[in-house]
Amino acid sequence: GKRFFTMLSTLVGGRISVARAGLSAAKSGLTIAIRYGNRRRQFGPKDEPEVPLLDYRMHKRRLLPCLATTYALHFALDDLTARFAAKRRDESLDAIEAEANALKAYATWHTTDTLQEAREACGGQGYRADNRIGRLKADTDVFTTFEGDNTVLMLQVAKGLLSDFRREFRDMNLLGMARFVDPEHLRGLDFQRSAFEYRAEHMLQNVGQRLERRVDDGMDPFDAFVDVQDHLVQLAHAEAERVILDRFADAIETVDDPPLREALATLRQLFALSHIEADLDWFLEASYVTPPKAKAIRGTVNDLCDEVRPQAEALVNAFAIPDALLAAPIGTREREGNERG
Numbered sequence: 001g002k003r004f005f006t007m008l009s010t011l012v013g014g015r016i017s018v019a020r021a022g023l024s025a026a027k028s029g030l031t032i033a034i035r036y037g038n039r040r041r042q043f044g045p046k047d048e049p050e051v052p053l054l055d056y057r058m059h060k061r062r063l064l065p066c067l068a069t070t071y072a073l074h075f076a077l078d079d080l081t082a083r084f085a086a087k088r089r090d091e092s093l094d095a096i097e098a099e100a101n102a103l104k105a106y107a108t109w110h111t112t113d114t115l116q117e118a119r120e121a122c123g124g125q126g127y128r129a130d131n132r133i134g135r136l137k138a139d140t141d142v143f144t145t146f147e148g149d150n151t152v153l154m155l156q157v158a159k160g161l162l163s164d165f166r167r168e169f170r171d172m173n174l175l176g177m178a179r180f181v182d183p184e185h186l187r188g189l190d191f192q193r194s195a196f197e198y199r200a201e202h203m204l205q206n207v208g209q210r211l212e213r214r215v216d217d218g219m220d221p222f223d224a225f226v227d228v229q230d231h232l233v234q235l236a237h238a239e240a241e242r243v244i245l246d247r248f249a250d251a252i253e254t255v256d257d258p259p260l261r262e263a264l265a266t267l268r269q270l271f272a273l274s275h276i277e278a279d280l281d282w283f284l285e286a287s288y289v290t291p292p293k294a295k296a297i298r299g300t301v302n303d304l305c306d307e308v309r310p311q312a313e314a315l316v317n318a319f320a321i322p323d324a325l326l327a328a329p330i331g332t333r334e335r336e337g338n339e340r341g
């Protein structure tokens, strides 16, 4: 038994390391793309100076939610690493392993998506070998497969949740309709936490019931699991986002400096609302939000992108990646002025 758990803990350490390595690459890609987007000007109103790329709605939309998710994952992975290293007696390795599986899959998929977005956001410059985004993509692409294929890991996460479902959630009554359309309410942690919790619990209950029905009708349990795999992966994804939001919010609580705390809270709002927006079809289907509220969420994500935009370069500078390591001519910290492509 002891040997088995020692072996298992090496896998957990590997998954945390791969997730962190992936996130570092996402930070590099975002640093390059956001600095470039701040300096590169393209088009503009007649007889006026050209506009920096990062002032365009689409450019903000493409990069800033990725930046917010990168920050959220940074704090979630720091917390997981510390708990893994501490090997506390009051926390089972199972719980750490489940979280490592979920965060490894979530973080490495996030890296793949972010680097592609960063590459495109730099146009032709992003495709040049010396600007390194292609290399970062090539180096991290396999992270979604090794140390456990992401889809298979997410299926494991969902199976773990289902064993808890049997114990805890069988009789849960989910009445979660959130009807208010006050944008301040949307920005609050209470709304965001409740939405993520509701989604994870609702999916767990639904997929649990779907499995039970199949098994009750005589289906082999293996076939029943295969039949609902898409639902299981959706559940694990929802659980990952619930955990990441929790860890990010907890980390912000520990920050004393008011302006820093405020900047991080804005990123937390953008992380949460951009992912709720990405899954609005589910929230509407589950009647958790009304159509007017869905529209208000979309508008608030735009507002949050506008609020993060002036701080975007400072936020990537805070990753503190030395120019010598970033090694991308379009992404150096000191470089000033317009790019001509």
Ligand SMILES: Cc1cc2nc3c(=O)[nH]c(=O)nc-3n(C[C@H](O)[C@H](O)[C@H](O)COP(=O)(O)OP(=O)(O)OC[C@H]3O[C@@H](n4cnc5c(N)ncnc54)[C@H](O)[C@@H]3O)c2cc1C
Pocket (backbone or CB within 6 Å): 142, 145, 146, 147, 148, 149, 150, 151, 152, 229
């Ligand atoms: C560069 C590299 C280095 C590696 N280094 C090591 C190493 O040092 N040590 C080591 O032990 N291993 C190593 N591996 C192996 C790695 O862990 C496996 O490649 C990985 O776990 C996926 O397994 P597989 O390649 O057999 O893919 P498969 O299991 O064949 O999966 C292929 C596809 O099928 C899907 N799939 C598989 N099973 C299911 C299922 N039940 N339900 C739904 N979909 C499913 C997967 O999501 C995936 O998309 C390495 C792999 C690579 C690419």
